[in-house]
Amino acid sequence: MSGEQNLDRLLATMQPVLTPDTYVFATTRDPAKARLPARMRLDEAEGTTLILTEAEARAAGLDGVFPARMITLNVHSALDAVGFLARITTRLAAAGMGVNPVSGFYHDHLFVPADRAAEAMEILRDLAAEGGA
Secondary structure: OOOEOOHHHHHHHOOEEEEEEEEEEEEEOOHHHHOOOOOEEEEEOOEEEEEEEHHHHHHHOOOOEEEEEEEEEOOOEOOOOOOHHHHHHHHHHHOOOOOEEEEOOOOEEEEEEHHHHHHHHHHHHHHHHOOOO
C-alpha cells in the first residue's frame, strides 16, 4: 500500500487547498445522466450519486443539495491510514460544521458548507500547525 500512514505526520504535513467552485450532491436513476462528468460518482441501490458543480447540475436538470466547497488535503494518505479523517471531521464537528469526506487514491477531499469554507480552512491550518494534537 502506498501513501503515508503515520497519523501525526499526516496531520502535520497536510496542505489544505480550497477549490473555487461550489459543488452539490445530486442523484439520478437516468443512465445517461449517471454518466455525466462529475467529481465523484457512486452507484447506490436508490440511484447514482453525483458530486458536480452547481452549474453542471443546473445544466443537466438535476436538483443539487448541500452547496459545498471542496478542500483537497494535499498529502498522500494511505487508503488504510487510521484516524486521519476521524481527527479532521471531529475537529470540524466541534465547530458545528457538517462535512462530507471523499477519499481518492492519493488524497482525501472534504466537501464543507460553501458559506463556511474559510472557517474550515482556518481549522485545518490550525490542526496542521498543532501537528494533529
